[in-house]
Amino acid sequence: MRRPAAGHVGTRPEPARIGPVTQTDIVRFAGAGGDFNPLHHDPAYSAAAGFERPIAMGQLTAGLLAAWLTDWCGVENLRRYDVRFVAPLLIGDTVELAGEVIGIEPLSAGTGLAELELSASRDGDTLAGGRATVVVTF
């Protein structure tokens, strides 16, 4: 098992920016995951549903945020991950991924369960907010 990341209250893993998101990214994600809801690739269908253009799957945003998080903490150290979708990620958007340790509960000597607050945003507007619990060293 990889050594957990070092963390303490206030630790902020290096933020990341991903994008601009393209229709190709969305179609690739649909192919990988099997979500072929036309909201994500059919402009007429998404317009009829009230969106100005096709929207990315919420799971694409959740996947980007989770992958960014586990690149920092190691997937085997992730205990819980919750994400709440606030606004759709649209084609052309660049998403900013960030998070901060807001609490730590001691687990064993030198390790603890860190609670992180997470966000995926676009130009400062939140697209998705989340929480995660991960094992860290401190």
Add this chain to the structure above:
Amino acid sequence: MPPTRCTGTGRPPAGPVVPTSSPPPHVVVAGHQRDQQGFLALLGLDRSRVVVGSVGWEYERALCVGDRLVGVRTVVADETREGRAGAMRLVTLETEFADQDGTVAVRQREVLIERAKS
């Protein structure tokens, strides 16, 4: 590189164990490989008005290459709430993914929102 052990209470598959490299939420894919039209019909949901409000995962251990999971999805809540645009329906689903020993490795909880008719 030595094999990486999976962690948690569940027993990972036999042999050298390597965590999957896909993003942690990827068990959600299982839901897309089911009969989605049948699922929508069973719950009486209009696909064009359905969005996912939130999803959460609780990991007993990391999933590993070689794992075989069986997911059981249950409707745990079905509510109607008044929103700005009218009545919204919120359906909460929980899925337990058990491994080859029958031990739950991951629990998923999601809230589907059926937006009001426009």
